Amino acid sequence: MVKKRISKNEVKIKMDEFFSGIGNKSSNEVKKIKKLVMSANIPLKEKRKLFCKKCLKPYKNPKIRIKRGMKVIICPSCGFMSHWKLRKLNGD
Ligand SMILES: [Zn+2]
Structure with missing residues (x-):
């Protein structure tokens, strides 16, 4: 099997x-x-929030809750809770 090299841009x-x-x-x-x-x-950044960290679905x-400045996403498949800091609109 020939391993095809793909560029960073292609991966993006x-x-x-x-x-x-x-x-x-x-x-x-x-x-x-x-x-x-x-x-x-390549950093996944915001895209990491699109799937479950645990079961990768x-x-x-997803159930989303806001708690003390944190956004909590509960995976419907495995129940794993991801916590994300809520960002200010002007921040970053
Ligand atoms: Zn999950």
């Missing part, structure tokens, strides 16, 4: 395509793209 395009339609993806596909993106040293209708 793939990543954007993938995440724009993440609702139909499986956890296995998330795992694959995550590996690819990480191997190219894309969030479809």
